[in-house]
Amino acid sequence: MLNQKNPCKRFLWKWALALFLVCTAVFSIQAVQAASGKTIKTVTMKIGSKKANGTTVSMKEGKTAKIKISTSPKLAEKTVTYKSSKPSVVSVNKNGKLKAKKEGTSTISVTVRAEGYKSKKVTCKVKVTKDTASGSATQDSGTKKALVAYFSATNTTKGVAEVIADVTGAELYEITPSDPYTAADLDYNNDSCRANQEQQSASARPGIEGSVEKFGDYEVIYLGFPIWWGEEPRIIDTFLESYDCSRKIIVPFCTSGGSGISTAVSHIKDIASGSPEVKEGRRFSGDVSKATIEEWIAGLSLGN
Numbered sequence: 001m002l003n004q005k006n007p008c009k010r011f012l013w014k015w016a017l018a019l020f021l022v023c024t025a026v027f028s029i030q031a032v033q034a035a036s037g038k039t040i041k042t043v044t045m046k047i048g049s050k051k052a053n054g055t056t057v058s059m060k061e062g063k064t065a066k067i068k069i070s071t072s073p074k075l076a077e078k079t080v081t082y083k084s085s086k087p088s089v090v091s092v093n094k095n096g097k098l099k100a101k102k103e104g105t106s107t108i109s110v111t112v113r114a115e116g117y118k119s120k121k122v123t124c125k126v127k128v129t130k131d132t133a134s135g136s137a138t139q140d141s142g143t144k145k146a147l148v149a150y151f152s153a154t155n156t157t158k159g160v161a162e163v164i165a166d167v168t169g170a171e172l173y174e175i176t177p178s179d180p181y182t183a184a185d186l187d188y189n190n191d192s193c194r195a196n197q198e199q200q201s202a203s204a205r206p207g208i209e210g211s212v213e214k215f216g217d218y219e220v221i222y223l224g225f226p227i228w229w230g231e232e233p234r235i236i237d238t239f240l241e242s243y244d245c246s247r248k249i250i251v252p253f254c255t256s257g258g259s260g261i262s263t264a265v266s267h268i269k270d271i272a273s274g275s276p277e278v279k280e281g282r283r284f285s286g287d288v289s290k291a292t293i294e295e296w297i298a299g300l301s302l303g304n
């Protein structure tokens, strides 16, 4: 009971009551706003090439894959959170990268939030199986079978290729010259160095040691190289002419001191046999972050 004789206490009670009413009103307005937010019509979750919503996707133990999210309507500003019901079976990081850790099945939930919209959640199951094909070029099922093939004279492109292989779960293949390049061969200040001479001759085709096993099995070829005099090194042309590239998607990437990849890409289109689909390609600096590569991979449209 209020002490009617104490005006100070009565004053405090009034303010407490007013504060309570204001808070209740604010919370109610927020609740109504959330409930009446716009609806995200669809959230599509893809793992590799396949739509994963409500399905079970298989992955081999030890492999990684990336979840790609698209929404309708397209949301420029959105927050996507990923959760695995059994992180010891399949872990998922904040960028949607899955890692198959041990045999079992885990449910992966993806929640998309955007201002003014009700949040939307989609799920799929990921089943992890043992990788029994030791040493063979297998990849997550549900993913286009991919190869990262690269040439790197001084290991800059090699570093980028390794990150792409890690992010995509693709196999890695180094295009190794049968006659390795020495420092003198690469001394581009010397007009007559081997690399310069090769670049000056459009028909030069330096030999390659070994070959890709079961090249025909790959659907996507990430093709990496350094830029030499604004172009792809001629050994890349040797590589392209060594295989039937029909029905493949070639995704060129390069490192350079600053030159872009476009001339190399148009040469690749001319030289590769079987009219493969050749993507625009991308130039990276040697210190490119993994996050940038993940973003690039996620944005590639590989016919999924």
Ligand SMILES: Cc1cc2nc3c(=O)[nH]c(=O)nc-3n(C[C@H](O)[C@H](O)[C@H](O)COP(=O)(O)O)c2cc1C
Pocket: 151, 152, 153, 154, 155, 156, 157, 158, 186, 187, 188, 195, 196, 225, 226, 227, 228, 229, 230, 231, 255, 256, 257, 258, 259, 286
């Ligand atoms: C013969 C030769 C020519 C080069 N020409 C270019 C060029 O035209 N533009 C450029 O930006 N960088 C050029 N570079 C620098 C390389 O593209 C760059 O250092 C690249 O990252 C090296 O990659 P790698 O370590 O994988 O071989 C050239 C390097 C060499 C050896």
